[in-house]
Each structure stands twice: as C-alpha cells, then as structure tokens.
Amino acid sequence: MFSAMARRAVSVATLPPRLALSGLALVGGSTIPRTAVSDVALRTGTLALAGVGMIPAAAGSIFGAPRIPGSAYVSAAASAINYQPRVRRRIEQRLGRSLTDFALESATSFADVLTYAPASLGVDFGLRTMLLRETLAARNSRRVWSFEPGGRGASTRPDPSGPGERYADRIAGVQLAAGAALATVSAGGDTVATSIKVSAPRPLRMSRESFAAGVSYGLCRTHHTAVSDSAALRMLDRIDTVLVDPSVLFDDSLRVSDIREVAESDRVAVWEQARKALNDGTVGVGRHRIGGAEVVVRPVRKGLAETLIGEIRAAGVAAVTIDDDGLGSLRSGFDELYPAQSTAEAGLREALSALVAEGRTVAIVSSRAIAGQAVLRIGISPPSGEHVSADIHTDLAGAWRVVHALPAARTATRRGVELSSGSSALGALIMLPGVRGAGPGPVTAGSAAGLWTGYTLSRSVIQAPVPVGTPSDTxxxxxxxxxxxxxxxSIRHTPHRAEARVRAPARFRLIRDGLSALRTELADPLTPVLATGSAASAVLGSPVDAVLVGSVLVGNAAMSAVQRLHSERAVQRLLRTQEPVARRVTNDGTVETAADALELxxxxxxxxxxxxxxxxxxxxxxxxxxxxxxxxxxxxxxxxxxxxxxxxxxxxxxxxxxxxxxxxxxxxxxxxxxxxxxxxxxxADVGVSRSGPAVGLTNRLRELTRATLPASIGGGALVTVAGLLRGTGLRRAVTGGVAVAVAAVPEGLPLVATLAQQAAARRLTAAGVLVRAPRSIEALGRVDVVCFDKTGTLSENKLRVAAVERVDGWDESEILEVAARSALGKSRRSRVSFDGCCRRRCSPASSGRCFGFR
Incomplete structure (x- = not known):
C-alpha cells in the first residue's frame, strides 16, 4: 500500500507541464483554476479537518477502538511524502505551495484520524490556527495597500540551503533507508510505518512555520505592512547580507548640510540665503555658490536611518550599500560600499550581482524594482504610493522589525533541529521490544515544543519596541x-511631574528575571545532548541515571543563574548612582530631578x-x-x-x-x-556591531560537543552492533550502546567549570571586583595582551594644578588665591571677587595681559 501511494504521489509530481502553465491545478482528480479557491478557504479547510478529526481520534484512543486495517500504511505514506523535500518540491512546482499544503495537510489529518492520534491533530490544529491568522492578516493588509499577491513568483527566488534544509535532506535519506531496512528484516508493516513517522523532522517544521507565521501576522497588524509573498519570511534564517538602497534612508525634503569657504562672521548670512533659495526651489541636491561661499545641499535623513543600519550590524549580518553623497556619517555604519554607477538602479543591480556571485544570501531594502537573485525584497513605499515588486511592503520601522527577526529565525531553526533529532532518537528507542510507549509519541511532544518555541520567538520579535528615531539635527x-x-x-509654575512608570510588583519581577536568567544559562551547547541522553536512560529503564544527569544539568544552570541575577542587580544599582542630576528651571527657581525624567x-x-x-x-x-x-x-x-x-x-x-x-x-x-x-x-555606537566573536567557555563547549558527539554516537553504535553479533537481545544491546554514548558525553564538565568560576568570582568580589558574567573568567587564563583606556581608567577624569608659572606683576600667593576661588567657588560672589582682582591688577595703562585662571 505504501508503494502504491508513493507511485501515485510521483505521478502527481510529474503532471504535464501544459497543465501547470495553463493556470490549472489538480485537486481530487479534476482541474480547477488556481485562483478559484482562495488561500483563506484552503487554510480554513485544513483547520476544520484537524478540529473535527480530533473528536473521532480521541474517542478511538480513549475507548481502545481496534485499528483500521492499513491505517499505518496511510500514515506512513503521508509522512513520507510530506517530509521528502525532493518529492514535495516536485509537487509544489505543479500545484503551487497553497494547494500542496492543503493536499498534504489533509492527508496527514486523515491518517491521524485513522490511527487515533488526537495529540498529533491537536498540534496541527495549533499550527494551522496560526497559519490561518497569518493568511487573514496578509489579505487584509493587501486590501489597505490596494494590490493583489503575486510579484516575482517563487521561480525567480533563489532557494539557498541552510542548516534546516541540510538537516531535512539528511533525514530524508535516513527515513527511506530505515524504512527499507526494516521492511527487509521485519515481517511487521506497523514497524516500518512507525519508523517512517518517527524519523520525520516534524518539530523542525513546526518551529520554523510557527515563527514565520507569527512574524508575518505581527508585521501586518502592528506596522501596517503588506506581505505579498509569505514564503520569503521562511528564509530569514539563511540571510547573511542586507543590501540597502540609499534612497530609503532619506525623505523628499532638503537641507543645507555644509558651508565652505566662508568667514565666520558671514556664515549665518550665507546660511539664511541658502535657506531662502531652498524654500524658493532654486537649488537642489549638490554644491552651489551662494554669497561667495560653497553651499552643500543634501536630502534630510529619516529618523530611523541610523537605527536600521545599527540593527543590521547587531543582527550579525553584513550591511552593504552603494556610495552616495548623501550618506555622510552613515558611511561608517556599513561593512561594504559598492561604487556608484550612472543610475542608482544600475549600482544596486551590480552590487546585488556581485554579492550573489560571492555566494551571499541577500535581502534587499529598496524603493525601486531591482532585478537579481535576492531571497527577500523589502519595498519601502507608502500604502497610497507607487508599489515596487517586493515580498514585503512596509516603512523603515517595518524593515527594522524584519531585520530584528533574523537572529530569532536562526534560533528557531537551531532549536527545531535539536528537537527533531532528540525526539526521533527517543522515538526509535521506544520502538524497541519491551519498552513502554508509542514510537510517534516523542515526535508529537517535540512538535508541540517546536510550535511553542516558534511562537514565543516570534512574539519576542514583534513585542520588541522599535527604537526611537534620530531627532532633528538642525x-x-x-x-x-x-x-x-x-x-x-513654557516655564512651569509648578514642579515638573515625571511620567508615571508602570512596573510589575517586586515579587513578579524577581520570578521573571530568575526564569530569564535560568533560560539563558540553559542555552548551552551540551544541554540538548544531556537532556536527550537523560531521557533515553529513563526510557530504557535507568531512572537513577536520568535523575543524576538532570540534576547536574538543572543545578549547574541554577547556580549560574543566581550569580548572573545578583551581578545584574549590582550593576543596576551602580548605574543608578551614576545617573546625572538635572536642574530644571521653573518660574520659582530650579528643581533637581533625574536626567531620565527630562522632556523635550x-x-x-x-x-x-x-x-x-x-x-x-x-x-x-x-x-x-x-x-x-x-x-x-x-x-x-x-x-x-x-x-x-x-x-x-x-x-x-x-x-x-x-x-x-x-x-x-x-x-x-x-x-x-x-x-x-x-x-x-x-x-554614537550605531556603527558598532554588538555581535562579537565566539569566545570563552561556551564556544569551547560547542567545539568540544561538535568533536565528541560523533565519536560518542559511533561508540554507542559499535557497542550495539557488537552485542547483536554476540547474540545479545536487541533491547540489551541498544541499552548498552546508549549507556556508552551517554557516558562519553562530559556531563560533569559544565558543573566543574561553573564551580571553579563561582569560586573565582567570590575571590574577585572580595577584592572589590564585580563579576558580571562568571563565564568570562575562563578567558582570563588565555589573555596575552591587555589594552587600557586612559581617561577614567588610568586617570580619574579630574584636573589638578601641576605647576604655576608667575606672570610679571602678579604675586604667586595672589595667583593661587584667585585660582582656588575660581575652581572651588560656584557662586556669583567668587566670580565677582575674581573679576575685581583682575580690574585691580590690569589697569588700562598696564602693558601686560590679564590672564583668567578659570
């Protein structure tokens, strides 16, 4: 049955090209126009299938209904087709992405009903709810922007391979190989079907799809953004370069940016003439001779221009643009500047071609239609203006949000891969004879975790406040x-009332900060490996080992989290003591207030x-x-x-x-x-990338994990094979292999390192040093060059009198007295005393000069 369904899938994938080119699609054996069924209707249909299907699936699971003959084969076939990238791409080329999703999701729901899998249907219901919400928001936004989806189409977008794609391709081969091997040695078809479902990278897809759906929905709702092609948002994790059109950084107004070759006494007059010429429209962008001076006129920079460039650098990708006279100080924020061409379109096209030729994965932010192989096109234009061909239509705030999502997209993919590999490994162990549980169970749990991971990451991206734009600089x-x-x-008659700050209760802030610190510490390269090994030990009947490994994992993270929380609070207290005090002027005098309470x-x-x-x-x-x-x-x-x-x-x-x-x-x-x-x-730090090189203990653990994990798995596999060759039972052989693999992982290394770092942090604290990140202590042992900043580090940022050189006509004691009064006295009285001394000593007939020592 499985082979028959596979042949049918291949036959669908090899439909005549004439059918695809004619704008028709095959659904249920008949051809219909592609536009006859909207994306909203398709999403609603799959959501309804999952929701309705949970009822009979739950009833069959609760009441122990007998399995329907052949249901396992149907489920395996649906899983195999859905998670074989090559087969899925062939189908998408013929049916399109929307119809392919509808067909495969419907088949998956039907298979889950037949196999009584309500939990799997529940996870699908959650994802499909997010996808329907995304589709509705995109449709509504396109109505506001008055255009229909379409654009360049998927055929013109490059499809670079990222970590998620490489993992899916590897697992696709493992899925087919495992199914074929078990079909050869086993007489049970259920085992083959279960192996195919267990090896499917479902958590990876859940994590990535829920993240992209959440970001797309948030963009449409919070930034009035129109998403023309949501497939582009599924490629955020692969972008390594952002090409920015200089024109999107400026608005239509002009300003006088520089005045050259002019005397200081004439500068204001020349500036007034230039402003009048600008208002009259007699001068444009460029250099002009006005009032005998050279006046440089440039477009006014948008408030979020610096913010966008800074976010590109902070996202860990390269910021690239073409050289333009209007960039000014923004030049230092870009990693690369390509030479300008005869037109801006030509320059951007040449830059895009050069970047693609270097193997870059490029997103472009532009207000023009630029031909080239960019995976994401962000069009900057107003809803009522002329729209360029782009995947996302928004403003600079929306572009900032998309760039801000790049690191989170990479995190969603990384965690999806970890969840997929761990859940598949546990599912394979549960398939062993004598082990309690169902093989697809861990995969379903991993899928739910992936769904939640993508949702929370997208929510953090959308809820992050857009930084305030740069104010007027004139x-x-x-x-x-x-x-x-x-x-x-207007000068206030009453003391200024600071804006009220809404703060959570102290108890909730402590819990929130503690959980955040614990989550940060658990983001360790060894955490997924140790968690999977602990769960595997528990599945195979070694709960003591699982408890020990889990205790080490959580205890290590808890100790580091407590230290981090304590350090952060100490730093906050120090920073509060260094906040400058402002004296606000009112009609009643001056009132002291905190600097952050001031207003424009x-x-x-x-x-x-x-x-x-x-x-x-x-x-x-x-x-x-x-x-x-x-x-x-x-x-x-x-x-x-x-x-x-x-x-x-x-x-x-x-x-x-x-x-x-x-x-x-x-x-x-x-x-x-x-x-x-x-x-x-x-x-001032807009051009400084906040993503430094990977150093310290975390990077060393990542390198160690990358080097030892294959050897650990290989050693466990050899032990398992040796046990089978000796005639040991399958479960005992696998148990021995898992024990060897888990033992080869240095689960005690993070704990030992943490204890050593905590001890060093305590010693440094006793010496008056606040250790903000204990993991940074490890790097001290590898330092061979130390760089010092002078002001505030080697000096106290204070001035003192080092020597006094007496001027003729002045007595040294008088000089010191005047200097002391000037330096220490801040009242009008000391200034009057100083001025009076000067008048006494410096008469008009005096040939000497009067020196002020203030």
Missing part, C-alpha cells in the same frame, strides 16, 4: 528663540562640575567651557556661545551642549532637544 542652525518656539517651551522643551541649568544631562541648545552662557573629548576626541575644552553655527560639524557646534559631556568652568542654560536614546552620545 538645532545648532537655529536661533535660540526659534528653538524655544519650535519646542513649545525643558530648560535646564548647568555649571562647573556638572555632567550635561541631555542634549541642549544653549540659551545663555557665562564663561562656559565644556569637555567634549568623549564625543570628538579633542582634549581641549570648548568655549560655548549662543550664536547659531549652521553648516558646522559636531566638534564646532559651540551653541550646543551634549549629554554626557563635562562642564569644566562657567555656567549656562539650555533647552532640551534630545533625551535618552536620542542623544548624540547614545547614537
């Missing part, structure tokens, strides 16, 4: 009064010794000097003033005070223009 070009008017500043438009006062709490446009200054070395690298203090500085780089914007810089002398007041993540200091 405050330094405007007059102070204009900045105040634009920010709608607040007026703050700063003076000598302060840390600037936010980015500010200065409104008034009095001998104000600021140390901006943390931003510009220049060690000399910057004299501040209130006049606009249009067309000037960051280091020369003397009318601005930036968060995190230090006030060395003087005082001033400014209006807050950026806070928190929007400040220049917090945006």
């Amino acid at each position: 405050w330094h070009e405007m007059d102070g009064d204009a900045v105040v008017r634009e920010l709608s500043v 438009g607040d007026v703050v006062a700063i003076e000598s010794g302060d840390i600037v709490p936010a980015d500010c446009r200065l409104l008034s200054v009095e001998s104000l000097e600021v140390d901006e070395s943390s931003l510009t690298g220049e060690s000399l203090p910057v004299d501040k003033q209130t006049d606009p500085t249009p067309g000037m780089p960051l280091a020369e914007r003397r009318c601005m005070a930036y968060a995190g810089t230090t006030v060395l002398a003087g005082s001033g007041r400014g209006v807050v223009t950026a806070i928190g993540a929007r400040t220049v200091t917090r945006r």
Whole structure:
C-alpha cells in the first residue's frame, strides 16, 4: 500500500507541464483554476479537518477502538511524502505551495484520524490556527495597500540551503533507508510505518512555520505592512547580507548640510540665503555658490536611518550599500560600499550581482524594482504610493522589525533541529521490544515544543519596541528663540511631574528575571545532548541515571543563574548612582530631578562640575567651557556661545551642549532637544556591531560537543552492533550502546567549570571586583595582551594644578588665591571677587595681559 501511494504521489509530481502553465491545478482528480479557491478557504479547510478529526481520534484512543486495517500504511505514506523535500518540491512546482499544503495537510489529518492520534491533530490544529491568522492578516493588509499577491513568483527566488534544509535532506535519506531496512528484516508493516513517522523532522517544521507565521501576522497588524509573498519570511534564517538602497534612508525634503569657504562672521548670512533659495526651489541636491561661499545641499535623513543600519550590524549580518553623497556619517555604519554607477538602479543591480556571485544570501531594502537573485525584497513605499515588486511592503520601522527577526529565525531553526533529532532518537528507542510507549509519541511532544518555541520567538520579535528615531539635527542652525518656539517651551509654575512608570510588583519581577536568567544559562551547547541522553536512560529503564544527569544539568544552570541575577542587580544599582542630576528651571527657581525624567522643551541649568544631562541648545552662557573629548576626541575644552553655527560639524557646534559631556568652568542654560536614546552620545555606537566573536567557555563547549558527539554516537553504535553479533537481545544491546554514548558525553564538565568560576568570582568580589558574567573568567587564563583606556581608567577624569608659572606683576600667593576661588567657588560672589582682582591688577595703562585662571 505504501508503494502504491508513493507511485501515485510521483505521478502527481510529474503532471504535464501544459497543465501547470495553463493556470490549472489538480485537486481530487479534476482541474480547477488556481485562483478559484482562495488561500483563506484552503487554510480554513485544513483547520476544520484537524478540529473535527480530533473528536473521532480521541474517542478511538480513549475507548481502545481496534485499528483500521492499513491505517499505518496511510500514515506512513503521508509522512513520507510530506517530509521528502525532493518529492514535495516536485509537487509544489505543479500545484503551487497553497494547494500542496492543503493536499498534504489533509492527508496527514486523515491518517491521524485513522490511527487515533488526537495529540498529533491537536498540534496541527495549533499550527494551522496560526497559519490561518497569518493568511487573514496578509489579505487584509493587501486590501489597505490596494494590490493583489503575486510579484516575482517563487521561480525567480533563489532557494539557498541552510542548516534546516541540510538537516531535512539528511533525514530524508535516513527515513527511506530505515524504512527499507526494516521492511527487509521485519515481517511487521506497523514497524516500518512507525519508523517512517518517527524519523520525520516534524518539530523542525513546526518551529520554523510557527515563527514565520507569527512574524508575518505581527508585521501586518502592528506596522501596517503588506506581505505579498509569505514564503520569503521562511528564509530569514539563511540571510547573511542586507543590501540597502540609499534612497530609503532619506525623505523628499532638503537641507543645507555644509558651508565652505566662508568667514565666520558671514556664515549665518550665507546660511539664511541658502535657506531662502531652498524654500524658493532654486537649488537642489549638490554644491552651489551662494554669497561667495560653497553651499552643500543634501536630502534630510529619516529618523530611523541610523537605527536600521545599527540593527543590521547587531543582527550579525553584513550591511552593504552603494556610495552616495548623501550618506555622510552613515558611511561608517556599513561593512561594504559598492561604487556608484550612472543610475542608482544600475549600482544596486551590480552590487546585488556581485554579492550573489560571492555566494551571499541577500535581502534587499529598496524603493525601486531591482532585478537579481535576492531571497527577500523589502519595498519601502507608502500604502497610497507607487508599489515596487517586493515580498514585503512596509516603512523603515517595518524593515527594522524584519531585520530584528533574523537572529530569532536562526534560533528557531537551531532549536527545531535539536528537537527533531532528540525526539526521533527517543522515538526509535521506544520502538524497541519491551519498552513502554508509542514510537510517534516523542515526535508529537517535540512538535508541540517546536510550535511553542516558534511562537514565543516570534512574539519576542514583534513585542520588541522599535527604537526611537534620530531627532532633528538642525538645532545648532537655529536661533535660540526659534528653538524655544519650535519646542513649545513654557516655564512651569509648578514642579515638573515625571511620567508615571508602570512596573510589575517586586515579587513578579524577581520570578521573571530568575526564569530569564535560568533560560539563558540553559542555552548551552551540551544541554540538548544531556537532556536527550537523560531521557533515553529513563526510557530504557535507568531512572537513577536520568535523575543524576538532570540534576547536574538543572543545578549547574541554577547556580549560574543566581550569580548572573545578583551581578545584574549590582550593576543596576551602580548605574543608578551614576545617573546625572538635572536642574530644571521653573518660574520659582530650579528643581533637581533625574536626567531620565527630562522632556523635550525643558530648560535646564548647568555649571562647573556638572555632567550635561541631555542634549541642549544653549540659551545663555557665562564663561562656559565644556569637555567634549568623549564625543570628538579633542582634549581641549570648548568655549560655548549662543550664536547659531549652521553648516558646522559636531566638534564646532559651540551653541550646543551634549549629554554626557563635562562642564569644566562657567555656567549656562539650555533647552532640551534630545533625551535618552536620542542623544548624540547614545547614537554614537550605531556603527558598532554588538555581535562579537565566539569566545570563552561556551564556544569551547560547542567545539568540544561538535568533536565528541560523533565519536560518542559511533561508540554507542559499535557497542550495539557488537552485542547483536554476540547474540545479545536487541533491547540489551541498544541499552548498552546508549549507556556508552551517554557516558562519553562530559556531563560533569559544565558543573566543574561553573564551580571553579563561582569560586573565582567570590575571590574577585572580595577584592572589590564585580563579576558580571562568571563565564568570562575562563578567558582570563588565555589573555596575552591587555589594552587600557586612559581617561577614567588610568586617570580619574579630574584636573589638578601641576605647576604655576608667575606672570610679571602678579604675586604667586595672589595667583593661587584667585585660582582656588575660581575652581572651588560656584557662586556669583567668587566670580565677582575674581573679576575685581583682575580690574585691580590690569589697569588700562598696564602693558601686560590679564590672564583668567578659570
């Protein structure tokens, strides 16, 4: 029966090409138009089959109804066709993806009803619910965007092989080989059918499909995104390069970005002329001669431009674009810049072709239709605008969300592979004579775990807040009064009321943080191996071994989680003590408040010794000097003033005070223009990738697992074969092989390493060192080069008088007195004293110069 169904599947896969090209599909032996049945109807049908089928399946399972003859063969045939990639691709080429899914899912539900498998139907019901929800959301979004699905089609998209595909291809061969071998040596057809179902990588598909469905649904619902081809979202785990069209980083408005060859006294006048020319539409992007100066005009950068590039780098993929004059400081955020061509389309096309030729798997973010082999096309355009051919139509926030999903997609695939391999191994052990349980049971449990894994990962991606965009960066070009008017500043008559923060109760926060730390520690390369070995020992009748291995696994993770939780809380306490205090100006004076409680438009006062709490446009200054070395690298203090500085780089914007810089002398007041993540200091790391190289104990364990696992499995297989050759029973032979394989895994290594790290962490803590990640201690033993940062590390970031050089006409004691008053006194009285001393010593008739020591 199995061979007959396989031949029938092959006959479906080899339908005449004329049928496929004519727009018809074969369903139930008859041809119907592809568009006659919508995706929503197909998804609803398979969901209904799973839901209705659970009733007779549960009844048959509970009441012990006799098996229907041949049901095992039907189930095996459905599983074999569904999880043989080559056969499935052949069918999809003829029927299309939607009809193929409908046919195979219907066959699977029918087989589960015949074999009384309500749990399997329940897992399918959960996945199909997510798929139907995804399809409905995509249809509704396409109505908003006023276009129909279609686009380039699957035939023009490359299908690169990733870890999931390689695993599925290997298991497909194992599935057929196991079925053929058991059919040769066994007279029972049920055993052959069970082996085929057990070896199917169902948890992998559940994990990936639930993740993609959750991300697609979230994009359509939260970002007003239109998904034209959901198959592209199934390839997120294979993307290693993102090609960005420079035009999507800018909007249609223009700005004066630089003024060259102009005297400082004429800069503001030239800037006003250039602004007037921009408003009149007489100048465009490029370089222009205005008022005797060279004026550079560039498009205005979108608020999320830096955020998108930073997220690409954080996702662990390469950020690539073509060179463009408007990129400016964004150039440093890209890994590669391809030369510009005669047109932007030509440059992007050449860059895409070059990347594909290098073997890259490329996603492209563009507002243009670019021909080439990209696995994912993200079109940036408004719903009412002209739509390019793309798989996803969205804005920069939606593009950020898709890029943010790349690491989670890789995690979903990795965990799906682990669940598939572990559940198949346990299912194979349960098939042994004398072992209690049903072979497909672990696979069903693994599928449920895969479904939950994909769902939770997609939920974490969708619920992650989109970072705030970069604010307007033109405050330094405007007059102070204009900045105040634009920010709608009104001095408060009452103390400022900070925005209420909704926080969970302390008990729930502790439980949540503890579970999160435990989950992080369990993400260890040896965890899947040890968990599978522990379960295998329990299945084969060795519960003591299972308890011991499980205790080591959980105990090790718990100890590390407690240390991590303690360290993180200590770090948070330290950071809270270092938060700068701001003095908000009101009609009644100044009120001290935390820097993170400031809002745009607040007026703050700063003076000598302060840390600037936010980015500010200065409104008034009095001998104000600021140390901006943390931003510009220049060690000399910057004299501040209130006049606009249009067309000037960051280091020369003397009318601005930036968060995190230090006030060395003087005082001033400014209006807050950026806070928190929007400040220049917090945006400075946009071009720095947060994914460093894999080092430390985790990487060593991963290498050790990769090297020893094949040897462990091979040793167990040899012991099993040797036992069978000696005439030992099948169960005893396999039990001995499993014992050898589990014993070869160094399950005690993580525990020993954790204990050593905890001891080292305690010793370092006693010496005043806070160990945030105990696993990093292991790396200290392999360090051969140490790099130091000077400011704040080797020095205290404070200035002191090293020497005094007396000027003619001044007594040394008077110099020290004035310097001390200037450095220590912050009141108007000490400044008056200093100025009076200067007036006494520096008369108009004096030939010497008056030096201020502030």
